[in-house]
Amino acid sequence: ETGVTQTPRHLVMGMTNKKSLKCEQHLGHNAMYWYKQSAKKPLELMFVYSLEERVENNSVPSRFSPECPNSSHLFLHLHTLQPEDSALYLCASSQVLGVGGYTFGSGTRLTVV
Amino acid sequence: AQTVTQSQPEMSVQEAETVTLSCTYDTSESDYYLFWYKQPPSRQMILVIRQEAYKQQNATENRFSVNFQKAAKSFSLKISDSQLGDAAMYFCAYRSAFLNNNDMRFGAGTRLTVKP
Numbered sequence: 001e002t003g004v005t006q007t008p009r010h011l012v013m014g015m016t017n018k019k020s021l022k023c024e025q026h027l028g029h030n031a032m033y034w035y036k037q038s039a040k041k042p043l044e045l046m047f048v049y050s051l052e053e054r055v056e057n058n059s060v061p062s063r064f065s066p067e068c069p070n071s072s073h074l075f076l077h078l079h080t081l082q083p084e085d086s087a088l089y090l091c092a093s094s095q096v097l098g099v100g101g102y103t104f105g106s107g108t109r110l111t112v113v
Numbered sequence: 114a115q116t117v118t119q120s121q122p123e124m125s126v127q128e129a130e131t132v133t134l135s136c137t138y139d140t141s142e143s144d145y146y147l148f149w150y151k152q153p154p155s156r157q158m159i160l161v162i163r164q165e166a167y168k169q170q171n172a173t174e175n176r177f178s179v180n181f182q183k184a185a186k187s188f189s190l191k192i193s194d195s196q197l198g199d200a201a202m203y204f205c206a207y208r209s210a211f212l213n214n215n216d217m218r219f220g221a222g223t224r225l226t227v228k229p
Contacts, residue, residue: 105157
């Protein structure tokens with residue numbers, strides 16, 4: 001499989017649940033990103049990883065916890081979320097950190113109830 | 114901080130006609146990249162076209178072309194011979210050319226409808 005793959009496609013969780021979003025890329029890219037896309041708002045950068053090291057955390061609440069075990073996989077662990085966290089979470093990758101365009105996945109539509 | 118503004122929340126075009134989507138940005142930097150991304154109902158953001166700020170020539174990709182006005186900080190997207198498959202959200206994006214700059218800034222998007 002090529003490109004950036006995100007699972008699950010949809011997720012409904014309660015505020016006390018713990019869940020994880022998964023992102024996988026088979027492009028040989030070295031940088032990976034998490035973005036949050038809320039209705040009628042610009043995409044918001046959450047986290048950036050380069051060669052498995054976190055290089056940016058954009059003032060994201062601690063209830064979001066990223067993990068990058070290798071350069072092909074990126075996770076976003078979720079716990080005790082709020083209803084306002086409901087959004088589309090997009091993963092992206094680029095060949096090198098800060099260079100060129102990004103390749104995006106199809107996102108996980110998260111609903112917090 | 115850099116900001117990207119798309120002033121048209123929605124646009125529509127007749128099939129086979131031409132439409133232009135507007136984008137302006139604010140930056141004090143001289144070297145940067147500009148992008149147009151398309152997000153169809155499948156939700157995947159797809160890169161449509163890219164422009165390097167140091168290039169004076171406007172980028173083109175088949176039916177897609179841009180009008181890059183650096184002094185005016187304007188970066189519009191022209192879609193020629195519109196097709197039904199062009200219907201989607203279109204996002205304009207800015208990224209600094211500094212190597213350690215990780216933040217690609219996006220506009221709020223323009224929803225394009227293509228009428229048969």
